[in-house]
Amino acid sequence: KMARAPPPYRAPPPYGVPGAETLMRAGGNAMQSRPARAMDPAIHRELQKELVVVEDHNRQEIELLADFYAIIRTMEKLEKQYIRGTIRSSDYEKECQRLLPRFSTLKECLPKDMQDPATAIPTFMSRYQLKCIAAANRFAIGVPATVASGVGEDASKPKALFVAEAVQAYITVMDSLRLEMTSVDQIHPITGDIVHALNKISVLPADFEPKAKIKRWLQTLSGMRATESLDEEQTRQFLFDLESSHQEFVQWLHSI
Numbered sequence: 001k002m003a004r005a006p007p008p009y010r011a012p013p014p015y016g017v018p019g020a021e022t023l024m025r026a027g028g029n030a031m032q033s034r035p036a037r038a039m040d041p042a043i044h045r046e047l048q049k050e051l052v053v054v055e056d057h058n059r060q061e062i063e064l065l066a067d068f069y070a071i072i073r074t075m076e077k078l079e080k081q082y083i084r085g086t087i088r089s090s091d092y093e094k095e096c097q098r099l100l101p102r103f104s105t106l107k108e109c110l111p112k113d114m115q116d117p118a119t120a121i122p123t124f125m126s127r128y129q130l131k132c133i134a135a136a137n138r139f140a141i142g143v144p145a146t147v148a149s150g151v152g153e154d155a156s157k158p159k160a161l162f163v164a165e166a167v168q169a170y171i172t173v174m175d176s177l178r179l180e181m182t183s184v185d186q187i188h189p190i191t192g193d194i195v196h197a198l199n200k201i202s203v204l205p206a207d208f209e210p211k212a213k214i215k216r217w218l219q220t221l222s223g224m225r226a227t228e229s230l231d232e233e234q235t236r237q238f239l240f241d242l243e244s245s246h247q248e249f250v251q252w253l254h255s256i
Contacts, residue, residue, distance in 0.1 A: 061111075064109050068124065069124075069130065071099055072103075072130065072135050072136075072139075073130075073132065073135075074099060075096070075099050075132070075134075075139065076132035078092060078095055079135060079137075080134060082145060083134070089146050093144045093146045096144035096145075100138075100143070101189070104226045105226055107225070108226055121136040140223075142188070142218060142223075143195065162197060162200040163201065165193075165200070166194065166197035167250075169193040169194040170242060170245070170246040170249070173190050173193075174239060176190060177230075180235075182229045183226075183228070184226050184227070184229065185226040187230070188218070188221040188222065188226075192218055195211065195218055198211045198249075204252075208252070209248065210246075210249050214241075
């Protein structure tokens, strides 16, 4: 007796759902028949342009734009992780502090129409169809959300340590200005240290005016280019605000 051949194999429907193959085929036909959303002709022409590397300068410009794109997208992901609580505040602040100076440095190398701090990101996102609202807001503020909102991480450490850090930060910035170190890339980081140190003092009032003064200066510095410097009038005013803020901080310490 000859053995009977086995029946031909029939693949089961996808995901084991009866009739799924028919539904997928129908869905595919429906998607094919759906009209595509119209795109702005100017945007379409910009996206269809072929990037031709004809010389080293052209290659560098393309690489800078790619790096700028990557920094913005990275900051957007970081902000969303912090908002959703999927990253620790300390890790978020550490990574954010790394991206902010890189963004400021890279911004100086972009085309002229993107070097204005107020319009650099909106111009870039509009030109290349990028939507990163959280990143644009963070770069505009210039400090991590933990610093801007005053979230202290090390509540277990003695308060005296935080007070000492704040006083040291005040003195560092004031001495730097007196030594005529007025460029943004020199002053911005150490000004942020003052705000960061004050935020660690949990008993400090939320509307503490001395801290508000320093935060306003920090935002002013964030809106300037890294290669720019404070003029004589700005330097004198900043130094005056620092001294008054420091004195008010010391008076508050004596009152508690």
